[in-house]
Amino acid sequence: MAENHITEVSGTGVPIRGNDIDTDQILPARFMKEVTFDNMADYLFYDARRDDDGTLNDHPLNVYEGANVAVVNKNFGCGSSREHAPQAMMRWGVDGVVGESFAEIFRDNCKSLGIPAATADRETVTDLQDWIEANPDGEIEIDVEAETVTYGGRTVDVEIDDAMKEALVEGIWDTTALMYSNLSKVEETAAQLAYVEGAD
Amino acid sequence: MSRNTLYDKVWEKHRVTELPNGQDQLFIGLHLIHEVTSPQAFGMLRERDLDVAFPDRTYATTDHIVPTETEKRDRPLEDAQAEEMLSALERNTGENGITFFGFESGRQGITHVVAPELGLSQPGMTVACGDSHTSTHGAFGSIGVGVGTSQIRDILATGCIAAEKQRVRRIEVEGSLGEGVYAKDVILKIIQELGVDGGVGHVYEYGGPAVRELDMEGRLAVCNMSIEGGARAGYINPDETTYEYLRGREYVPEGQEFEELKAYWESIRSDEDAEYDDVVTIDVDGMDPLVTWGINPGQVIEVSEPIPAPEDFETGTERKAARKAYDHMDHEPGDSMLGYDVDVAFLGTCTNGRVSDFEVAADVLAGNTVAEGVRALAVPGSETVREQCEARGLDEVFIEAGFQWRRAGCSMCLAMNDDSLEGDEVCASSSNRNFVGRQGSKDGRTVLMSPAMVAAAAVEGEVTDVRRFFDDRARTVSADDVEEVAD
Numbered sequence: 001m002a003e004n005h006i007t008e009v010s011g012t013g014v015p016i017r018g019n020d021i022d023t024d025q026i027l028p029a030r031f032m033k034e035v036t037f038d039n040m041a042d043y044l045f046y047d048a049r050r051d052d053d054g055t056l057n058d059h060p061l062n063v064y065e066g067a068n069v070a071v072v073n074k075n076f077g078c079g080s081s082r083e084h085a086p087q088a089m090m091r092w093g094v095d096g097v098v099g100e101s102f103a104e105i106f107r108d109n110c111k112s113l114g115i116p117a118a119t120a121d122r123e124t125v126t127d128l129q130d131w132i133e134a135n136p137d138g139e140i141e142i143d144v145e146a147e148t149v150t151y152g153g154r155t156v157d158v159e160i161d162d163a164m165k166e167a168l169v170e171g172i173w174d175t176t177a178l179m180y181s182n183l184s185k186v187e188e189t190a191a192q193l194a195y196v197e198g199a200d
Numbered sequence: 201m202s203r204n205t206l207y208d209k210v211w212e213k214h215r216v217t218e219l220p221n222g223q224d225q226l227f228i229g230l231h232l233i234h235e236v237t238s239p240q241a242f243g244m245l246r247e248r249d250l251d252v253a254f255p256d257r258t259y260a261t262t263d264h265i266v267p268t269e270t271e272k273r274d275r276p277l278e279d280a281q282a283e284e285m286l287s288a289l290e291r292n293t294g295e296n297g298i299t300f301f302g303f304e305s306g307r308q309g310i311t312h313v314v315a316p317e318l319g320l321s322q323p324g325m326t327v328a329c330g331d332s333h334t335s336t337h338g339a340f341g342s343i344g345v346g347v348g349t350s351q352i353r354d355i356l357a358t359g360c361i362a363a364e365k366q367r368v369r370r371i372e373v374e375g376s377l378g379e380g381v382y383a384k385d386v387i388l389k390i391i392q393e394l395g396v397d398g399g400v401g402h403v404y405e406y407g408g409p410a411v412r413e414l415d416m417e418g419r420l421a422v423c424n425m426s427i428e429g430g431a432r433a434g435y436i437n438p439d440e441t442t443y444e445y446l447r448g449r450e451y452v453p454e455g456q457e458f459e460e461l462k463a464y465w466e467s468i469r470s471d472e473d474a475e476y477d478d479v480v481t482i483d484v485d486g487m488d489p490l491v492t493w494g495i496n497p498g499q500v501i502e503v504s505e506p507i508p509a510p511e512d513f514e515t516g517t518e519r520k521a522a523r524k525a526y527d528h529m530d531h532e533p534g535d536s537m538l539g540y541d542v543d544v545a546f547l548g549t550c551t552n553g554r555v556s557d558f559e560v561a562a563d564v565l566a567g568n569t570v571a572e573g574v575r576a577l578a579v580p581g582s583e584t585v586r587e588q589c590e591a592r593g594l595d596e597v598f599i600e601a602g603f604q605w606r607r608a609g610c611s612m613c614l615a616m617n618d619d620s621l622e623g624d625e626v627c628a629s630s631s632n633r634n635f636v637g638r639q640g641s642k643d644g645r646t647v648l649m650s651p652a653m654v655a656a657a658a659v660e661g662e663v664t665d666v667r668r669f670f671d672d673r674a675r676t677v678s679a680d681d682v683e684e685v686a687d
Contacts, residue, residue, distance in 0.1 A: 162222050
């Protein structure tokens with residue numbers, strides 16, 4: 001898994017409009033009572049996707065099934081630290097996200113999972129959302145290295161923060177092995193801390 | 201770029217090395233785990249045949265899924281999923297030599313209540329937990345960050361996270377709090393002013409006279425909700441209030457060792473001439489108690505103010521968000537939150553589930569009863585809190601007033617156990633999030649407020665200004681005084 005270089009992701013899009021879409025909406029807490037992430041796709045936006053009688057409504061995830069690129073607005077993924085949220089999106093089929101901004105823990109979780117999270121200004125994002133609505137089968141490509149999104153014959157600039165970009169492109173977004181190789185340095189750092197047992 | 205702030209100093213001390221992607225490998229001095237976000241991480245560790253690198257720096261408790269009714273805490277738990285999560289945590293901590301504060305320890309509770317009260321959480325540490333409210337620990341002058349499950353795996357395996365430094369915003373809180381106004385109101389005010397995404401990319405350093413005056417439990421409440429303001433971490437420089445709180449706690453050394461630690465704690469305070477990325481001043485002088493009126497923690501008003509009309513907002517997106525909130529909360533233009541009917545009163549959580557929170561609520565409840573038809577829950581943040589409250593007789597005050605006095609857990613903050621809103625019930629809540637669906641029902645409505653305001657709402661059956669209770673009492677006292685004089 002850790003060897004995966006992620007230089008681009010592509011596919012059709014799903015516009016999930018609205019600012020401050022929190023992780024309680026993305027993955028309601030009552031579905032976190034499982035010890036694996038295996039079933040999380042079933043619970044993605046569970047309440048928002050259903051009417052009171054339980055039937056699926058016209059939520060974008062019901063309309064744009066099979067999409068790979070989610071396009072969102074400001075402060076997406078705010079609230080809880082639950083990795084269940086991006087896990088559910090990934091398992092549903094989302095390979096990349098474009099938005100105006102992301103809550104930090106959510107973005108970190110995306111990085112851990114190898115999901116590029118690109119940001120752009122409001123106009124760029126809403127243009128893309130409008131375009132998806134007009135072209136539900138249209139292909140969108142996020143070029144991680146070039147920090148661009150290409151769709152409908154045009155290419156627009158987006159931003160992917162340096163650390164995420166480097167990690168995805170170099171295939172080192174899974175940081176466990178990388179940090180594990182520094183374990184002796186970690187022990188040295190710990191030993192210097194006043195509050196760690198056995199420190200100087 | 202900030203310089204010589206507590207954040208800079210603590211970061212530097214915990215920085216192991218720079219990673220190839222430019223992030224820092226940061227040592228985590230205190231790793232807290234619970235049943236919901238850790239089992240998958242232990243699974244990943246097993247897949248890779250890795251051990252826990254620093255079991256002595258890792259502590260576990262169970263909070264999210266636990267029943268809060270005594271008779272439901274017998275094992276196996278009735279809820280098979282909850283039992284599976286709890287058993288997995290017991291197994292994972294047992295196999296890896298991690299201290300676990302389970303039911304039988306007498307110290308079970310919400311991670312962010314347990315670690316501070318046991319003295320595990322100390323100044324100058326880096327604290328991480330798979331829970332966004334890890335920002336709470338910043339109250340001691342540490343860097344507390346919430347992490348996802350893959351990062352929990354990183355910490356278990358290496359003791360570290362990969363992270364980049366944030367910008368540091370100093371929030372200077374001017375003025376002093378009037379009667380009936382608390383730490384909870386301070387943080388709600390900050391989020392109202394700076395917005396729910398105002399802190400993205402930032403760490404908040406809270407200071408100024410109103411923050412200095414807060415006791416540790418108040419400081420914990422402020423730092424707890426940093427994340428609701430979009431800041432992943434928030435902290436307060438340690439001072440005598442901090443050191444006095446820590447002295448004598450179970451995991452805090454005594455004597456010479458304490459003095460040595462204190463020297464370290466003093467050394468990591470932000471310098472007088474520290475540089476911040478920006479400084480914001482917020483005045484809380486004369487502020488009334490605050491409540492939320494909408495569906496995010498930035499939709500806040502002073503309880504006496506009218507709810508802002510959607511048209512009053514500057515941008516189209518804000519107007520849209522306000523309309524959505526109106527729809528969910530069932531408001532009409534010109535409505536006030538005063539008199540907003542309440543079905544449930546909920547006291548507790550990692551924000552306001554500590555002894556002083558129950559004390560202030562009990563003070564309001566003494567001699568009063570919960571309004572008919574209101575379901576009222578008092579859920580201590582930890583079993584230690586419960587015992588301390590009971591030792592002071594507070595449980596009796598709650599029970600006499602008509603509250604259910606429960607056992608420790610996250611409970612109705614996010615309704616992962618049986619404690620849940622039903623239908624479109626309205627909850628006056630001392631918790632931290634009023635997101636749609638947060639308290640277990642997608643139509644449920646949450647009004648965030650201080651514990652004193654929750655107690656007052658429970659008695660009135662509607663949102664009210666708690667200061668009325670103090671006024672009534674003041675009148676009673678003066679009447680007694682007059683009688684005494686007459687005698």
